Amino acid sequence: MDLEAGPIRPRSDGGGPAVGKETDGCNVRKDLFLAYKTLGVVFGGLVTSPLYVYPSMNLSSPTEADYLGIYSIMFWTLTLIGVVKYVCIALNADDHGEGGTFAMYSLLCRHADIGILPSKKVYSEEEALLDNQSAMARRPSKLGKFFEQSITARRVLLFIAVLGMCMLIGDGILTPAISVLSAIDGLRGPFPAVSRPVVEALSAAILIGLFLLQKFGTSRVSFLFSPIMAAWTFTTPIIGLYSIIHYYPGIFKAISPYYIVHFFLRNKRQGWQLLGGTVLCITGAEAMFADLGHFSRKAIQIAFLSSIYPSLVLTYAGQTAYLINNANDFADGFYKFVPRPVYWPMFVIATLAAIVASQSLISATFSVIKQSVVLDYFPRVKVVHTSQHKEGEVYSPEINYILMVLCVGVILGFGGGKAIGNAFGVVVIMVMLITTVLLTLVMIIIWRTPLVLAGLYFIPFFIMEGAYVSAVFTKIPEGGWLPFAVSIILALIMFGWYYGRQRKTEYEMTNKVSLEHLGELLARPEVQRVPGLCFFYSNTQDGLTPVLGHYIKNMSSLHTVTIFVTLRYLLVAKVDQSERILIRRLGPNGVYGCTVQYGYADSLTLEGGDDLAAQVMNCLRWHIQMDSAGRRPPVSVEEEMARLEAARLAGVVHVRGKMRFHVGEDAGWFDRIMLGFYEFLHGVCRPALPVLGMPLQQRVEIGMLYKV
Incomplete structure (x- = not known):
């Protein structure tokens, strides 16, 4: 996703060279x-x-x-x-x-x-x-x-x-x-x-x-x-x-x-x-x-x-x-x-x-x-x-x-x-x-x-x-x-x-879903927009994760409002609340991109009484209102707000993609050993995305096998 980042404060903790830091x-x-x-x-x-x-x-x-x-x-x-x-x-x-x-x-x-x-x-x-x-x-x-x-x-x-x-x-x-x-x-x-x-x-x-x-x-x-x-x-x-x-x-x-x-x-x-x-x-x-x-x-x-x-x-x-x-x-x-x-x-x-x-x-x-x-x-x-x-x-x-x-x-x-x-x-x-x-x-x-x-x-x-x-x-x-x-x-x-991360990165960069391809997928007659609000988490910084294409092709559906969430770790202590969540309309109706920026002292679970989903929703409402002032959206602000609220009332789901390697019998011995070892490490290490305070009953994991 090509999301624009707002200005971030430089370091000022004395732990390293800070930009613009004065010596007195x-x-x-x-x-x-x-x-x-x-x-x-x-x-x-x-x-x-x-x-x-x-x-x-x-x-x-x-x-x-x-x-x-x-x-x-x-x-x-x-x-x-x-x-x-x-x-x-x-x-x-x-x-x-x-x-x-x-x-x-x-x-x-x-x-x-x-x-x-x-x-x-x-x-x-x-x-x-x-x-x-x-x-x-x-x-x-x-x-x-x-x-x-x-x-x-x-x-x-x-x-x-x-x-x-x-x-x-x-x-x-x-x-x-x-x-x-x-x-x-x-x-x-x-x-x-x-x-x-x-x-x-x-x-x-x-x-x-x-x-x-x-x-x-x-x-x-x-x-x-x-x-x-x-x-x-x-x-x-x-x-x-x-x-x-x-x-x-x-x-x-x-x-x-x-x-x-x-x-x-x-x-x-x-x-x-x-x-x-x-x-x-x-x-x-x-x-x-x-x-x-x-x-x-x-x-x-x-x-x-x-x-x-x-x-x-x-x-x-x-x-x-x-x-x-x-x-x-x-x-x-x-x-x-x-x-x-x-x-x-x-x-x-x-x-x-x-x-x-x-x-x-x-x-x-x-x-x-x-x-x-x-x-x-x-x-x-x-x-x-x-x-x-x-x-x-x-x-x-x-x-x-x-x-x-x-x-x-x-x-x-x-x-x-x-x-x-x-x-x-x-x-x-x-x-x-x-x-x-x-x-x-x-x-x-x-x-x-x-x-x-x-x-x-x-x-x-x-x-x-x-x-x-x-x-x-x-x-x-x-x-x-x-x-x-x-x-x-x-x-x-x-x-x-x-080795496993290199192979995974190569696959994701080769098969990432562009915005044009996303529009083509959603335009297919068999793909339905089902009621509900979906937070689709991805660590792909440029483009959309291949898991998305896998999900749409096999489920033949996408929620009426889908927000693709990417986390960005910044080398600052805390990110200002005005710069914490960045929203962008991605093109198809009801599809948005969201970047959550956080520093090393920020908490991603609960803040100010609202969980992350509630904070993203508030920022999205504000973005819809502000975006309508600068250009003419495909639908009116009232219709877009109504669709967003209806999706929220229909149910919220947090989807996390999980790509795994499937090492076939025709794979070489080196791939069998190294990717098998990577899968073991991947299974015992911590997940790439934190829990973020999601309710257990709203979490969904979408698996995808990449055959080697």
Whole structure:
């Protein structure tokens, strides 16, 4: 249906770049406040990494030179990947405030014709206008043309984006497990009698409690968690400074890259293998990017540069200074370097901080799942917006409880933190390498960065992260297989859903009913207009669903008044009531088109005491009166109003089309497997259209089989 949309308000929630948004002193104070809140949600994996980096390294007879080399590697990894790559560059590659690998893929699809399926997202007029002006002002780059012309390249790009999303979900499983387990393991120092199963049981109980809190939303949780993370962020560097002064004041000489070179020359193969442990110092950086929808870019940058980065640099320096004088304590590198008088306060803070670390990856997982569902690359799950002001703050009950089961399963199944650390390293670096590739494409295709500058970004980071990848791959037999297993399962689900949706979209576009064809169908002598009012729901944005033609041909009838309803999801909080429902006369008598526009904080069930059908009827009456003033309708206003009221009194029915695949015996084996899998997913996922407050006795589903 070609329905005209009214002006929609731009975003103004601070969760991303808003059109026409001014920066003033009030916004600066808001960013500082959000920076404090950000400590409690976004950086969990990063700030708790001192708990498990050194314990995950398999050191043998380490020397002072070894520790200096390890600290130098961690310092430059934090600086280059954390500061340069993510804070300075990646945070700018957002898709209307959303971050992460799938957001970058969506950004590429909007600026170049490289997508596979059309996006269901609809942006505000101002945002869409800016995107169109930007695209029209520049011709496609050579790389963009290559992707547009090659379906193979587009599928490879989709696979890379899907793999990155799957790896981040794997991160959401492993970060809570390793963070909480490493923190609770501190009980075994003062109390050696505490067994490993007791630590695992306590960790599992804490995680279950955390997942049960998710339904209250990120904002409410962050108010509780921000003071905890602030305490952790500012106490660990103080202990680090104490250890530096007490054990090794000259530790910062290790900032020199000379110590990295000397470390690899001395340790050779073993030094390369130790990269699998040092990579954990930057865990959580990708979640920081994926959590961009929860907080503004500036808030994340302020929080990272002013507190997180210096805190990590000083904490790792303090741990290294302690270990230089206590070379064999690396198996418990964090708790051993904590002075005895403050051990228990730090244990409490560490445990609470580990809970916050888990929150950061859980929130990131909700964000990427929501992005993929909206883009129609993942089976529909329930997504609840927990904030009236931020589109990015979401919660999914199904995903939440699946994550909870998997996290507890990892703790009870793996037991020791070393195996989880091996799996963790694989996830961390793989998703970072994927981000590097996608970000390079964004630079070249969208930002039009000169190839020389794009190469200066891509080559160093690809080499550095490639070295990390080669090291962590050696850990696959020792627990690193877990994220690959999870990613393969998720990728199969996404690919099965994508393949089915692609075939369905192709069929609908080929067989959609035009307005001319609708008129021809209704003009047939065997087709009767039966009394009643019919709301015919469809998610086809351009044209009428093929289910309509199937319905008319088989039933030989259509209600005297039929309203084709299409829902449009806008990236705004709330749509003004004057713009909520748009009506248009489609041509044949008694046939209308209706677009219901809603934002992420709007309710589609009941509003103002009227259900959706009553609101549409009110808008239709108003449209009939206003439309008659501008042109001469085929019937008088009185006749049209009388027909509408008679149809309402005769009975209201809500019709929803449901197209299913029928895989015949002559279909190929690939179609049999993939479309059968899609039908299974389609049967267990949530319906495409919400209930909308329809009475049960008025609902009708029209099925249609598409033979393959």
